[in-house]
Amino acid sequence: MTKYKVVMTNRLMEPALQNILANCEVKLWEKAEPIPREQLIEWLKDAHGLIASGNVRVDEELLQHAPELKVIAQAAVGYDNIDIAACTKRGIPFGNTPGVLVETTAELTFGLLLCAARRLHEAWNFVKGGHWVPGNNISFGMDLTGKTLGVVGMGQIGVAVARRARAFGMNIIYHNRNRRSDEPQIGAVYRSFTELLTEADCIIVLTPLAAETRGLFGRKEFALMKKTAYFVNASRGAVVDTPALLEALETGKIAYAALDVTDPEPLPGNHPLLKLPNILIAPHIGSATVETRTAMAVLTADNLLAGLAGKPLPACVNRSVNY
Numbered sequence: 001m002t003k004y005k006v007v008m009t010n011r012l013m014e015p016a017l018q019n020i021l022a023n024c025e026v027k028l029w030e031k032a033e034p035i036p037r038e039q040l041i042e043w044l045k046d047a048h049g050l051i052a053s054g055n056v057r058v059d060e061e062l063l064q065h066a067p068e069l070k071v072i073a074q075a076a077v078g079y080d081n082i083d084i085a086a087c088t089k090r091g092i093p094f095g096n097t098p099g100v101l102v103e104t105t106a107e108l109t110f111g112l113l114l115c116a117a118r119r120l121h122e123a124w125n126f127v128k129g130g131h132w133v134p135g136n137n138i139s140f141g142m143d144l145t146g147k148t149l150g151v152v153g154m155g156q157i158g159v160a161v162a163r164r165a166r167a168f169g170m171n172i173i174y175h176n177r178n179r180r181s182d183e184p185q186i187g188a189v190y191r192s193f194t195e196l197l198t199e200a201d202c203i204i205v206l207t208p209l210a211a212e213t214r215g216l217f218g219r220k221e222f223a224l225m226k227k228t229a230y231f232v233n234a235s236r237g238a239v240v241d242t243p244a245l246l247e248a249l250e251t252g253k254i255a256y257a258a259l260d261v262t263d264p265e266p267l268p269g270n271h272p273l274l275k276l277p278n279i280l281i282a283p284h285i286g287s288a289t290v291e292t293r294t295a296m297a298v299l300t301a302d303n304l305l306a307g308l309a310g311k312p313l314p315a316c317v318n319r320s321v322n323y
């Protein structure tokens with residue numbers, strides 16, 4: 001039996017990779033740098049399936065070079081690198097991995113806030129650097145208990161973060177594209193975007209990156225925040241205007257930022273954000289545990305194989321082409 005041809009722009013965790021290799025003829029890009037566009041175009045010319053990754057742009061121009069493509073899958077919930085309208089126009093279902101990474105990403109997101117508020121990475125560097133001598137200490141942090149957390153983007157991960165914040169005795173306000181009907185269950189109170197910015201002691205961003213959220217946090221928004229505010233971004237780097245964040249941290253418009261995502265990514269080693277004392281940056285590791293990356297890989301393989309077989313994807317973004 002002829003096997004379907006599949007292009008993978010990065011490696012997936014076992015056993016999902018073995019499942020795909022057993023069922024398909026695979027071209028796998030394994031190098032650390034993103035696959036060059038020309039290489040991807042060349043590989044896609046007779047491919048039936050594509051496993052994409054966040055560093056690959058899937059748009060109309062790319063799809064023109066993939067006439068046989070039946071399905072695209074990606075091991076991520078965010079899909080800002082994929083032109084969904086272009087996929088839909090060609091009848092290609094796109095599968096992502098919602099749900100399976102919610103608790104893990106919430107752990108990292110709330111963990112960033114906790115580490116930032118208690119200055120844990122400064123504390124560790126202080127001790128490691130041999131500065132812990134009588135009379136010397138790091139600058140003090142901030143209690144979370146009793147403070148107001150503002151969640152912007154109260155979706156699956158936002159709700160899981162709110163649950164953790166409640167356990168820490170925080171009051172929770174949120175802003176979302178649509179006001180939620182389950183506020184009592186979540187234990188969060190709705191605010192307009194401006195109200196949230198002015199009222200929150202800590203702000204956590206968990207919206208998708210889309211046209212309406214690109215640059216959502218700019219100079220004006222940082223100016224509205226409390227000077228003591230802690231700002232956490234675990235969504236996508238481009239939701240924040242990076243020069244505006246830099247200025248806000250340098251000039252004391254806000255107190256501190258903790259980021260799991262940056263613009264650009266990876267952040268170059270000489271980037272001015274890295275020179276600031278009031279920032280903590282992680283290299284986009286929200287979902288990066290063995291268990292969760294494995295679950296994401298399994299769902300991605302299931303999406304791919306379902307699409308190749310012409311069946312509904314377990315998690316499909318453009319369902320209109322895949323029922």
Ligand SMILES: NC(=O)c1ccc[n+]([C@@H]2O[C@H](COP(=O)([O-])OP(=O)(O)OC[C@H]3O[C@@H](n4cnc5c(N)ncnc54)[C@H](O)[C@@H]3O)[C@@H](O)[C@H]2O)c1
Binds near residue numbers: 156175206284
């Ligand atoms: N750091 C990481 O490793 C990591 C991991 C997983 C997800 N993410 C990011 O987090 C995002 C959210 O994931 P999720 O699973 O919670 O998705 P979700 O779809 O469940 O939640 C997103 C929420 O944002 C809201 N929203 C959309 N546009 C908005 C706007 N303009 N203003 C306010 N709210 C808006 C939506 O209504 C929704 O409630 C993903 O799209 C992805 O970009 C990052």
Ligand SMILES: O=C(O)[C@H](O)CO
Binds near residue numbers: 075078101286287
């Ligand atoms: O969107 C997501 O799932 C994460 O950012 C992937 O790493």
